[in-house]
Amino acid sequence: MIKKGGCSLAVVLTFMFCFAPVSAVAQAEGEKPSVGVLFIQAMDKKDEATMRELIKTRTDEFPMEVKAMIEYAMSPGVDPKEQDFLFQVTFIISTMYSEQTGDERLLNAVKASRMNLEEARKSVSLPPAAVEKTKKELAQLGSGSWRIVVFRMGEGGLDIEIDVRESSGGELTPRIEFKQAEAAKELVRKNLPNAKKGKIIWSSMGVGLKTAFWGD
Secondary structure: OOOOOOOOHHHHHHHHHHHOOOOHHHHHOOOOOOHHHHHHHHHHOOOHHHHHHHHHHOHHHHHHHHHHHHHHHOOOOOOHHHHHHHHHHHHHHHHHHHHHHOOOHHHHHHHHHHHHHHHHHHHOOOOHHHHHHHHHHHHHHOOOOEEEEEEEEEOOEEEEEEEEOOOHHHOOOOOOOHHHHHHHHHHHHHHOOOOOOEEEEEEEOOEEEEEEEEOO
């Protein structure tokens, strides 16, 4: 028996608008909801018989539906709960599909995509204790003249911005030496190995002093 796991009307509607030809125009033209939408609706009702009947009678339509769900789930900005739900749906579909056809390629593709998603999540995971340790050590590296103003994960990796005290070094515009920048970069990479790429930007009174990159 297939168990329902977190399906909601909001998620069903999201899927319908993203993948299925169920817009007002499509409905006016007499088009019906896609097989993926019908499957989710049956899953929401715990109607396993209908789910299996869809797999049996519309077998050829499911690989593209699963592909569309996975592409959406892996796209930037999708809520993790929605990702998990869509992967649950695709796992159930691909499992039933393999049972119906004897072909496990779709199921294996879903499993591989799920592993890729988990790896992507790990790569942007920053342990709070390690973050605080890194901030503290960066401040120490700057001998008290560095203040961390930005420390966050973005689409391009880890972004760190450091405000440098204007009077540091006895100059009107402080300098960040190459050795300092390299030491800061290596410090971050050592403490936060999951941050595979990123940059550190130093500035003082709105003037950019130096930028250090690492990763891709």
